[in-house]
Amino acid sequence: MNDDNARRAARLLHHRKAGLAPGDPVAPPITPATTFHLPANGTGAYGYARAGNPGWSELEAQLSLLEEAETVAFPSGMAAISAALFACLKAGDRVILPADGYYVTRVLATDFLRGLGVAADFLPTTGYDTADFTGAALVYMETPSNPGLEVCDIGAVAARARAAGARVVVDNTTMTPFLQRPLDLGADLVVAADTKAPGGHSDLLAGHVAGRDPVLMARVGDWRRLSGAVLGPFEAWLLHRGLETLELRLERMCASAGTIAERLAAHPAVRGLRYPGLPGDVSHRLVGSQMANGGFLIGFTLADAGVAERFLxxxxxxxxxxSFGATHSSAERRARWGDAVPEGFIRLSAGIEPVEELWRGIRGALAG
Structure with missing residues (x-):
């Protein structure tokens, strides 16, 4: 871990300390209130739960330390993505979206944004590095892409997008701010599904938007308040708790993914192995610069759908x-969701199991 991430990890664990009075709880309390005391002509930090909740404040303080930017929490990753898109786009605009990224973002664009007068063009992630962004209002990246793990150079793409007059949004779900920092590389906004590794226990839906432009972030906050896309107090508490162990879990998950990927690459039943952490992978070019390491996701293909399902x-x-990013390793055959991948393609998310025991299970299943 580099010094900056070490500092962020330590501050996450102690961010409440400065505001605690004697006898206050060290862990933030859950506040399941929809209304707050507002006497005549009185004001308070909170008035109605659609506009604010003490649990959100604690969570957003934590996320802001991690992103080093203003952060707005949402009840799912797609709620965060929607807020970023609606905050940046209007009728007559054109948005560039990844053709090989998370498919629900594309569905949102085709089924709703186009009907509101926003044109959506789709590019493969590897095409962003050379694309012409003339006329685009927004360039939206997802790198590494889900599920194919393709990458593009955020800094270079952001510079070219800004030169063309476009804003830049980056979906950083597959990396988290510990492993990749899009705002430092020129993105206007970063979005993430905190349902994944930040929550980490497969027991909550959440997401966030972060940015350093106060005017743009005010629009993101207004979207949450006006649309009602708000996070529940219990979910905010769960995510706050999950974030406290994120750095520790990522260290085990990424190390295990590297070990498993290397062994899968040598297995005769496996073809098309994708893991950015392997030197021979085409996405490896950005590991060590844009990306801290290869992450915890692996893609590979077995002979056909039947073989893949039997392995799983x-x-x-x-x-x-x-989904992915949990304490337990998980895998699924992505073609069943309509992704443009071979029928036997599997996306595997490494968890925190002891790696040798995890490999014994995988190796045995491949042999069967």
Whole structure:
């Protein structure tokens, strides 16, 4: 871990200390209130739960330390993505979106944004490095892409997008701010599904938007308040708790992913292995500069859908579930959701199991 991440990890754990009075709880309390005391002509920090909650404040203080930027929390990753898009776009605008990124973002663009007069063009992630952004109002990146783990150079793309007059949004879900920092590389906004590694326990939906432009972030906050896309107090508490162990979990997850990926690459049943942390992977070019390491996601292909499903069923240490970034390793056959991948393609998310035991389970399932 570099010194900056060490500092962020330590501050996450102690960010409440300065504001504590004698006898205050060290952990933030859950405040399940929708209304707050507002006497005549009185004002308070909170008035109505759609506009603010003490739990959000604690969580957003924590996320802001991690992002080193103003942060607004949302009830899901897609709620955060929606807020960023609606804060940046208006009728007549054109947005560039990844053709190989999270498919729900594309569905939102085609089924709703286009109907509101926003044109959406789709590019493969690797095409961003050379694309012409003339006429675009917004360039939206997802790198590494989900599920293919393709990358583009955020700094270079952001510079070219800004020169063309476009804003830049980066989906940083697959990396988290500990492993990649889009705002430092020129993004106007970063979005993330905190349902994944930040929450880490498969028990909450959450997301956030972060940015350093106060005017733009005010629009993001207004979108949350006016649309009602608000996070519950219990979910805010769960995410606050999950963030306290994020750095520690990521260290194990990424180390395990590197070990598993290297062994999968040498296995005769596996083809098309993708893991940015491997020197031979085409996405490795940005590891060590833009990306701190190869992350915790692995992509690979087995012979066909049947073989892939049998592997998933046979491995005792892979949860057969969608999503990723949890304490338990998980995997799924992504073609069943309509991603443009081979029928036997598997996205594997390394968890925090002891790596040798995890590998024994994977190796045994591949042999079966």
């Amino acid at each position: 069923s046979a491995c005792p240490y892979l949860a057969q579930s969608t």
